Amino acid sequence: xxxxxxxxxxxxxxxxxxxxxxxxxxxxxxxxxxxxxxxxxxxxxxxxxxxxxxxxxxxxxxxxxxxxxxxxxxxxxxxxxxxxxxxxxxxxxxxxxx
Numbered sequence: 001x002x003x004x005x006x007x008x009x010x011x012x013x014x015x016x017x018x019x020x021x022x023x024x025x026x027x028x029x030x031x032x033x034x035x036x037x038x039x040x041x042x043x044x045x046x047x048x049x050x051x052x053x054x055x056x057x058x059x060x061x062x063x064x065x066x067x068x069x070x071x072x073x074x075x076x077x078x079x080x081x082x083x084x085x086x087x088x089x090x091x092x093x094x095x096x097x098x
Contacts, residue, residue, distance in 0.1 A: 022028060061068040073079040080086045 020027070058068070062072070078086070
């Protein structure tokens, strides 16, 4: 009588463990999905770190040197120095052939 109870109990425990591994909470499929989400978050984090490094470099450049401020004023605000002339050349997008 005991001979068949122990294998039956072990088989039931094995079945429960297999069920929880494949279909229970935090199963194998959830684990794979979480690995993909983690990889995506690492990629986003790397991009944001690179952007932050560029911003810090620009901030340091603006704090330490006047050339960066001058370049920014020229490119974004269109400012010119005294006794300096600004010429803007606009190319025709549809040149007519003659």
